[in-house]
Amino acid sequence: MAAVNLPLSQAIRPFPSGPKLATLDVAPPAPQNPLQEDSMRIETSGHQIDVTPALRDYVNAKFERLARYSDGDLDIHVILSVSKVLHKAEAKIGARGATHFAECEADTMYASIDLLVDKLDRILDKHKGKQVRHHRGEAAARSESFG
Numbered sequence: 001m002a003a004v005n006l007p008l009s010q011a012i013r014p015f016p017s018g019p020k021l022a023t024l025d026v027a028p029p030a031p032q033n034p035l036q037e038d039s040m041r042i043e044t045s046g047h048q049i050d051v052t053p054a055l056r057d058y059v060n061a062k063f064e065r066l067a068r069y070s071d072g073d074l075d076i077h078v079i080l081s082v083s084k085v086l087h088k089a090e091a092k093i094g095a096r097g098a099t100h101f102a103e104c105e106a107d108t109m110y111a112s113i114d115l116l117v118d119k120l121d122r123i124l125d126k127h128k129g130k131q132v133r134h135h136r137g138e139a140a141a142r143s144e145s146f147g
Contacts, residue, residue, distance in 0.1 A: 040067050040074045047081035049109075055080065058110060062117045069124040070095070078116075080109060089116040098127060 044051055044059050059078055066074065075094040082088070089112040090103035100123050104115035 040064075040070060040076065042076045042078065044078045044080065047079055049080055049082050051080060055109065059113060062113055065117060066093075066120060066124060069128050080113075082109075087112045089113050091116055091120060093120065093124070095124070095127070097131075100124065100127065 040063070042060055042063050044056050059080075063076055063078070066076070073096070076091060077093075078089065078091045080087075080089050085107070086105045087107065087109040088103060088105045089109065091101070093100045100120065102116060102119045102123060104112050104119060106112035106115055
């Protein structure tokens with residue numbers, strides 16, 4: 001057998017050099033659902049108030065909580081307004097099969113947005129509960145074996 005002259009760095013290395021294998025320290029990112037990003041459309045406008053980028057970002061961040069109720073598309077129209085000392089936030093949500101409306105007033109705009117999201121959360125939870133109970137399946141009263 002003939003002796004092969006290899007450089008010292010290749011002779012000592014027991015594994016071939018190549019692409020490194022993925023480590024288990026970091027989990028791979030979750031696959032993005034392209035339909036989920038388009039499932040909520042939030043439109044924010046102001047009545048006698050300028051909607052700043054900070055307010056718009058706050059509204060978008062708070063209303064992301066309502067995405068769990070959307071089976072399909074949610075169209076959300078938020079109107080922010082000020083009348084003397086009260087800050088008012090109102091929203092109209094167009095969901096599949098229903099349109100919901102809510103409004104809240106508070107001393108600050110951020111507080112009124114928080115109250116509005118809480119109220120809409122309760123409204124959408126009630127609506128989704130009604131849909132689930134309605135489509136529960138064939139009940140005994142609806143089947144042919146009843147009576």
